[in-house]
Amino acid sequence: MKNKWSAFIDQNYDVPEVKFALKSVKILTGTKKRFLKHLSFGTEPSEYGKTLSAYNLDIQLEVEKNG
Amino acid sequence: MVDEALSSMSLTEISEALVKREVSSQEVVRNSLEELEKRGPSLNCVARLFPEQALAEAETADQELSSGISQGPLHGVPLLHKDMFYRTGKISACGSKICEDYVPDVTATVLLKLDQAGALDIGRLKMVEFAYGLTGHNEITGDVRNPWNPEYIPGGSSSGPAAAVAGFLSYGSLGSDTGGSIRFPASCCGLVGMKPTYGRVSRFGAMPLSFSLDHIGPLTRTVADCALLTQIIVGKDTNDSTSYYQPKPDFLSRIESGIQDLKIGVPTTYGNGPLGFLDQLHPEVQREMESSLAVFRSLGAKVVEIPLPENFEISNNMANIIAGAESSSAHANWLKEQPEDYGSQTRERLLTGLLFSAVDYLDALKLRKVILEDFLKEVFEKVDVLHAPVVPIPVPTLEESNIKANPGFIEYLILLGHFTRPFDYLGLPALSVPAGLTDNGLPSGFQLVAPPFEEALLFRTARAFEKENPWSYPQVSLD
Numbered sequence: 001m002k003n004k005w006s007a008f009i010d011q012n013y014d015v016p017e018v019k020f021a022l023k024s025v026k027i028l029t030g031t032k033k034r035f036l037k038h039l040s041f042g043t044e045p046s047e048y049g050k051t052l053s054a055y056n057l058d059i060q061l062e063v064e065k066n067g
Numbered sequence: 068m069v070d071e072a073l074s075s076m077s078l079t080e081i082s083e084a085l086v087k088r089e090v091s092s093q094e095v096v097r098n099s100l101e102e103l104e105k106r107g108p109s110l111n112c113v114a115r116l117f118p119e120q121a122l123a124e125a126e127t128a129d130q131e132l133s134s135g136i137s138q139g140p141l142h143g144v145p146l147l148h149k150d151m152f153y154r155t156g157k158i159s160a161c162g163s164k165i166c167e168d169y170v171p172d173v174t175a176t177v178l179l180k181l182d183q184a185g186a187l188d189i190g191r192l193k194m195v196e197f198a199y200g201l202t203g204h205n206e207i208t209g210d211v212r213n214p215w216n217p218e219y220i221p222g223g224s225s226s227g228p229a230a231a232v233a234g235f236l237s238y239g240s241l242g243s244d245t246g247g248s249i250r251f252p253a254s255c256c257g258l259v260g261m262k263p264t265y266g267r268v269s270r271f272g273a274m275p276l277s278f279s280l281d282h283i284g285p286l287t288r289t290v291a292d293c294a295l296l297t298q299i300i301v302g303k304d305t306n307d308s309t310s311y312y313q314p315k316p317d318f319l320s321r322i323e324s325g326i327q328d329l330k331i332g333v334p335t336t337y338g339n340g341p342l343g344f345l346d347q348l349h350p351e352v353q354r355e356m357e358s359s360l361a362v363f364r365s366l367g368a369k370v371v372e373i374p375l376p377e378n379f380e381i382s383n384n385m386a387n388i389i390a391g392a393e394s395s396s397a398h399a400n401w402l403k404e405q406p407e408d409y410g411s412q413t414r415e416r417l418l419t420g421l422l423f424s425a426v427d428y429l430d431a432l433k434l435r436k437v438i439l440e441d442f443l444k445e446v447f448e449k450v451d452v453l454h455a456p457v458v459p460i461p462v463p464t465l466e467e468s469n470i471k472a473n474p475g476f477i478e479y480l481i482l483l484g485h486f487t488r489p490f491d492y493l494g495l496p497a498l499s500v501p502a503g504l505t506d507n508g509l510p511s512g513f514q515l516v517a518p519p520f521e522e523a524l525l526f527r528t529a530r531a532f533e534k535e536n537p538w539s540y541p542q543v544s545l546d
Contacts, residue, residue: 021419028384028391029427035378036430038437045432051439052265052494053311055519060314 069101070094071235075540078144078238078292085143088132092125092143096187099145103190103236110212112221112230114150114160116190121145124187138185140295148241149228150191151198151274152178161274162194162224164207164408165401175272176307177241177283177300184299192227196413198243198276199394200224201251201483202468206410210465213256214540215509218464222252228286229256233540239287239296245276245390247457247487249284250499254457254512257501257538259293259529260286264519265494266311268297269304277393278309279432280386280491288540290533293498294318294526301522318523326531327367331515332450333360338377347482349460351505356456359502359513362535363454368528373450376441378434382489385431385438389492392428395420412470439493443518452528453516456486461505490516498525501538 012018073095076084084090100118107113128143151161153171160167178188193211195203203226204210211226213219214234221230225242229252232240242249244262253260261284268283275281285296298319303312334344348356360370395402395417402409402417409417446453459482468476490497497516505511517524 018418020415021422024387024419025422028387029423031381031384032427032430032434035381035434035437038378039430039433043433043436045429045435048432048436048439048494049266049309049311051436051443052519053313055443056521057313060520 069105070098073098074102074235076238077289078141078287079289079295081238082141082144085132086137092128092132092187093122095143096121096125096145096189099189099236106234107231107236109217110214110230110234110236111209112193112211112227112234112236113147114191114193114208114227115158117157117188121187121189128185128187138183140184140299141181142185143187144185144238145187145189146181146239147190147192147228147231147237148178148188149194149225149243151194151243152241153272153274154178154188159191159274160208162196162198162205162208165405171272173272176269176304178272180300180302192231192237192240194227195224195248196410197394197398198224198245198248198274199413199416201247202463202480203252203255204412204465204469206412212465213462213509215257216507218466219462219507219509220255220465220468222255222458222462224248225252225286229253229258232256232286232288233258235540239285239292241283241296241300242286243273243276244282244284244487244491245280246386246484246491249282249286250457250487250497250512250514251483253286253499254501254510255462257510257512257540258286258288258499259290259501260284260499261293261297261522261525262490262497263297263301263522264496266309267301267313267496267520267522269302269307269310271304271306275397277390279389279393282491290500290526290530291319291322294322297522313520316520316523318526321523322526322530324527325366326363326528329368329452329528330450331360331363331368331370331528332373332446332453333370334375334453334455335372336374337380338374340377340380342380344375345456347459347485348456351461352456352459352511355503355505355511356454356513359532359536360454362532366531366535370454371450373446373453376438376445378438378441379489381434382438382492383485385434386488386492388423388427388431391416391420392423393420435492442493442495447518451517452524455514455516457499457512457514459483459485461507461511462509486514490514495519496522496525498522498529500529500532
């Protein structure tokens with residue numbers, strides 16, 4: 001049984017707003033496929049924050065310590 | 068009577084004049100309120116003012132100064148901000164009908180930091196509905212006008228802040244940037260706009276659009292003003308789980324030290340592929356980019372071409388997936404219960420977000436680390452800062468960029484965030500700086516991008532350019 005949302009999409013497929021939305025989703029999601037192979041099995045979203053916050057932190061802490 | 072000389076002072080100048088008691092806070096606030104009353108309606112940039120509170124606080128600020136007490140570097144300076152920064156007991160409508168009566172019970176951390184620096188919060192400025200859009204159109208509260216020419220867009224979503232600061236109605240203003248919403252309007256209105264590193268500035272008490280991509284930063288008329296405001300609002304905040312601890316920065320002490328031997332990268336292709344990052348650039352904007360690079364060369368910087376990592380080409384699309392999913396999730400209840408209360412463009416974008424799968428969303432988040440690592444290695448191991456355009460085309464008129472009146476503009480609309488959104492995705496600091504004018508007489512800016520938490524380098528680089536290429540604002544009469 002279809003959920004309410006996909007039923008809504010089916011019923012309103014010809015509505016310009018829905019048509020535009022479906023086209024956008026196809027374009028946006030289609031481009032990532034060839035880069036997904038670079039993700040390891042255990043990759044988590046939070047690893048981004050670690051990479052960002054750790055950048056040069058040692059150097060900056062040293063600068064802060066030494067004025 | 069409005070004192071235009073007072074209105075046109077920079078944030079730094081007015082702060083110094085107050086400290087030296089060359090002018091009182093009450094005089095400055097009265098002058099600002101008169102300017103806002105006189106010219107605010109022509110720009111349609113004011114959401115609401117707090118005049119009685121502002122005058123009372125200015126009186127207190129003057130009394131403190133006469134007793135030798137200064138709260139901080141912005142003591143007694145009136146400021147207005149985008150209508151999405153919450154203050155307990157004050158309406159934050161977020162450019163919408165849905166929140167037109169919303170009264171928050173918290174105050175944004177950035178506002179508290181400005182309070183502690185002595186600034187006076189005298190009102191709110193209009194914005195794109197829920198900050199979702201780059202042109203500045205708003206079907207609910209009306210379109211904000213560009214002070215350079217009221218027929219043109221001011222850019223969005225921080226449309227009111229950009230118009231008010233460029234129009235001498237505020238000495239500076241806080242905006243937000245999820246896909247370019249600080250840098251884009253800064254470029255359209257000839258301002259300096261800082262999108263700091265993700266996590267550098269607390270988002271607590273600010274309307275969320277997409278929590279993984281939202282950044283808060285200032286729009287100002289000078290680089291030093293931008294550095295000053297950024298300096299005040301940065302810092303870890305336990306109320307924002309995404310804010311990071313970093314050593315206390317000093318954005319001002321080395322701002323005048325020049326850029327000799329700095330290596331500036333100009334992006335070319337994505338990896339070894341045929342796609343160029345700058346391929347979609349309008350020739351008039353390209354001309355201004357080249358002129359600005361010539362200035363940097365004359366200042367002793369080395370300008371080199373640099374290919375971007377191949378995977379960077381999808382960062383714009385990945386950011387759109389994240390923004391779509393997170394904003395639609397935040398708006399799910401209102402979309403279900405009162406969809407008719409949204410403007411049609413906002414509703415359309417929120418609808419798109421509902422269609423992404425959980426896997427699409429998580430893939431976009433997981434790829435972020437991989438693309439950032441490659442970007443840091445392939446770009447910032449070779450150059451100090453990256454130079455890129457902000458708005459790919461000359462600033463369009465309100466009419467030609469109105470999708471309802473001109474459906475063909477949709478092709479451009481998709482391109483508008485091409486140069487800004489990827490840096491929200493990577494979370495890198497980026498500063499928009501006025502470069503010159505295109506043939507329509509409207510400003511065009513470039514952005515400088517740096518490694519994480521290197522905002523000081525951006526201010527120093529931009530200041531060197533500003534000194535060599537001083538900027539003036541039009542005294543447009545909108546009466």
